[in-house]
Amino acid sequence: MKIILVVGARPNFMKIAPIYRAFEAHEDMESKIVHTGQHYDEKMSDIFFNQLGLPKPHFYLGIGGGSHTYQKANVMLAFEKILNDEQPDLVLVVGDVNATAACSITGVKMGYPVAHVEAGLRSGDRNMPEEVNRIITDAISNYLFVTEHSGLVNLAKENVPDEKVFFVGNVMIDSLVHFREQSKGVGILDELEVSAKEYILMTMHRPANVDHEEGLKSIIQIIKDATSHKKVVFAIHPRTSNNLKKYGLYEEVEQIPGLVLVGPQGYLQFLKLMDNAALIITDSGGIQEETTFLQVPCMTFRNSTERPITVELGTNFLMQDLNPHSVKEQMDAIMAGHAKQGIIPPLWDGKAAERIRDILYQEHQSKA
């Protein structure tokens, strides 16, 4: 069974790694990785391939950034050629980035079965580019692999037939489980001169938060409030640093006392930073899940989440009101001991990729 695995941007790499490993371990399965090139820097891409034990992508499309139409159109054209040459038995996409939607459309239109891993998540906010990618991909894929109960409910509401839907757990947590021990050996805390549980970790990169001056100013205020509790490690995404520079705010950030400003981190470094943080403030999707698994308090600077289990069972708090004052109130409460311990959601056990492999192999055999 020949499978094409698609990756494009940073959050895809840790989801594909366990799937690639599981397929490689099966004697009748062969998988090849296509990287669309949406994320291309050493720190946004290559370091993940190295640390996660992925091979160099078998195909690198090099499409890079640009408008979403530019990215998707060019990815589709290049991916069509690959599918024509490779004639796989299946195309597998993960998550909700532009590559996910572009390659699922190309695959389905060319008559290949498509599997979507991390299906059914919905924030209800179609202003998020990821939400549109999720809806498109789920509407057309043949196999939908779900990470949490809400995904089953959402797909049922959208009239997706039950036989296409499989609740398998979370492949991103597979990576976390696999690499957690190894991450303990990296020296990132010493390097940044912070001690375990004595710092707050921050990331921010959503266009809705960082593409305008008001959002950036809110983030600066949040950093200042957080440094009144503990040192703050801010692992800044290129979108955010570019925009801070564009609005002339970067220097103000650099000068905040108690702030350790660093660029994007490797997988192992960031895992260690999460594992040892007193609190994480973020607008990421994936970090909500990782902190839930690690049972580290998380405040998500968004007013909706496509991953409600992280609030219901996990350690996550949503900031309904994107106002630095309410963030401060919540942060003060957490630092005063009012965090949630949470529980680990069902099937987040490090074995999701194996379940996906076994289901796909069985389906392939039954149709052969």
Ligand code: UD1
């Ligand atoms: C993308 C995903 C988002 C994911 C995020 C994680 C979509 C719609 N969005 O958003 O879901 O949470 O990745 O990082 O697919 N840049 C670099 N170097 C790189 C990559 C990007 O400098 O290697 C710069 C680009 O110049 C670009 C900016 O960062 O202007 C943003 O990158 P882009 O890929 O457009 O979107 P993300 O915000 O990263």
